[in-house]
Amino acid sequence: MNNSGTWTGFFTYDKTTGSRNTFEVDVQFKMDGANKVIYGKGSDDSGEFELIDSLLTGNIIRFRKKYLNQENKDFSIKYAGQLKGNTQIDGKWWVPGGEKMRGKFFMRHKGYEVCFI
Numbered sequence: 001m002n003n004s005g006t007w008t009g010f011f012t013y014d015k016t017t018g019s020r021n022t023f024e025v026d027v028q029f030k031m032d033g034a035n036k037v038i039y040g041k042g043s044d045d046s047g048e049f050e051l052i053d054s055l056l057t058g059n060i061i062r063f064r065k066k067y068l069n070q071e072n073k074d075f076s077i078k079y080a081g082q083l084k085g086n087t088q089i090d091g092k093w094w095v096p097g098g099e100k101m102r103g104k105f106f107m108r109h110k111g112y113e114v115c116f117i
Contacts, residue, residue: 010022010107013101014104023042027040060080061079087111093105
């Protein structure tokens, strides 16, 4: 499985109007010992971030998103989702301890986007 490359997507906040916040991230799928993991660097409206502390088990994936230029170095956002067809991931995100800081996300490998002319 080699899904590495540019992925695009969006996340939404629970209990809001459902507006989509878009992002783009360069993702690397690789092995770390016996574990399948991802690593990525990308950006959204809040700034540049990296994907860290990931684990891919079957089609279930978990990772953290950490912004690079933030004052609170311990702050991160947790993600858990399902890899579908090796080209899409969707699931939920949340900030631990942040009751209203949660929502859904979707991302797709840019090489598999459908274009309509």
